[in-house]
Amino acid sequence: QKEVEQDPGPLSVPEGAIVSLNCTYSNSAFQYFMWYRQYSRKGPELLMYTYSSGNKEDGRFTAQVDKSSKYISLFIRDSQPSDSATYLCAMSANDDYKLSFGAGTTVTVRA
Amino acid sequence: NAGVMQNPRHLVRRRGQEARLRCSPVKGHSHVYWYRQLPEEGLKFMVYLQKENIIDESGMPKERFSAEFPKEGPSILRIQQVVRGDSAAYFCASSPRGAVGETQYFGPGTRLLVL
Numbered sequence: 001q002k003e004v005e006q007d008p009g010p011l012s013v014p015e016g017a018i019v020s021l022n023c024t025y026s027n028s029a030f031q032y033f034m035w036y037r038q039y040s041r042k043g044p045e046l047l048m049y050t051y052s053s054g055n056k057e058d059g060r061f062t063a064q065v066d067k068s069s070k071y072i073s074l075f076i077r078d079s080q081p082s083d084s085a086t087y088l089c090a091m092s093a094n095d096d097y098k099l100s101f102g103a104g105t106t107v108t109v110r111a
Numbered sequence: 112n113a114g115v116m117q118n119p120r121h122l123v124r125r126r127g128q129e130a131r132l133r134c135s136p137v138k139g140h141s142h143v144y145w146y147r148q149l150p151e152e153g154l155k156f157m158v159y160l161q162k163e164n165i166i167d168e169s170g171m172p173k174e175r176f177s178a179e180f181p182k183e184g185p186s187i188l189r190i191q192q193v194v195r196g197d198s199a200a201y202f203c204a205s206s207p208r209g210a211v212g213e214t215q216y217f218g219p220g221t222r223l224l225v226l
Contacts, residue, residue, distance in 0.1 A: 008151065032212040043115070043202055043217040044154070051212065088153060097144070097211055098167070101153030 003027055006089055006102025014110050019076035023089035023102045026070065030091040030100070033065050035074045038086045038104065047087075048074060079109045113138065115205050115218035123224045124193050132188040132221045136205030143186040144215055145178060148200040160186060161209060193225045 006023045013019055021035075031052055036044035048063040050056045050072075056063045064073040072091075076083055089102040116135040124130050136143050141162050146154040156170040160180035171178065175193075180186040190197055200222045204215035 004153065006153070034214075036217075041219075041222075043117075043219045045217070046214055049214065090154075092212065095211060097159060097206075097209060097213070098156040098170070099144075099146075099154070099215060101146075101155070103151065103153045 001026060002103075004089065004091065004100050004102045006105055008103050008105060010106040010108060012108045012110060013079055015079060015081060017079050017109075019074075019079050019083065019107055019109070021074040021076075021087050021089075021105050021107070023072050024070055025072075025091060025100075027091075027093065027100070028067075028070070029093035029095075031094045032092045033063070033072050034090040034099070035061075035063055036088040036090055036101075038088060040085075044088055044090075076107075079107075081109045081111045084108045115203055115216055117201075117203050117218040117221050119221060120219060121222050121224070123226065125226050126194055127192050130190040130193050130197070130223055130225075132190075132201050132203075132223070133185040134188070134203030134205075134218060135185045136203070137207075137216055140205035140207050140216075142206045142209035143180050144204045144206075145186075145188050146202045146204065146217075148202060148220070150199075154202060157188075159209075166209070190223075193223075195225045198223055198225045 035048040053067045062075040086104040088104045090099045145157040159167040202220045206213045
């Protein structure tokens with residue numbers, strides 16, 4: 001079993017739709033949760049960062065962490081074609097700097 | 112305001128050759144991390160370095176791979192006697208203090224193709 005599971009998709013939605021992405025994990029020591037966006041042939045770019053459980057909102061993006069279920073989510077409202085990318089979840093433990101990544105979900109927003 | 116820089120962006124090597132990948136961190140950052148991304152897989156941690164020190168190389172294959180971050184100059188990931196299975200994207204990240212939970216800023220990656 002992988003430490004971080006993420007459905008690779010691909011996911012295709014019409015412009016304006018809500019995009020829902022999620023990851024599950026097995027390591028209960030994870031405390032820091034991140035979502036990175038990666039455009040084709042580029043490096044990962046930090047999108048959202050959450051510590052422990054709870055919700056965080058930034059513009060059209062909302063990140064949720066449910067540590068009791070070991071489940072994290074990212075929602076993109078009013079999606080735009082420019083949101084078309086691969087979204088990677090990442091996480092790390094309280095005593096570790098190493099990031100553990102999901103495989104990434106490829107999202108296409110159709111104009 | 113330059114971010115993490117990596118070069119070359121693309122590297123083609125034949126089996127048995129050496130590959131050298133370079134990473135210049137964000138200005139002022141003295142902590143560097145290398146990750147490898149295989150096709151259809153997430154990034155996997157390889158090694159964490161500070162200037163002149165290897166802090167954690169638990170993700171590095173035991174043979175053929177080495178990394179350094181000298182006092183002056185970029186961090187280098189070196190792969191000797193490359194094999195086809197080494198074909199991947201190699202990403203470098205940096206952070207200012209190396210603290211737990213600190214944001215890591217990624218470079219554009221080097222895509223290595225072994226023929």
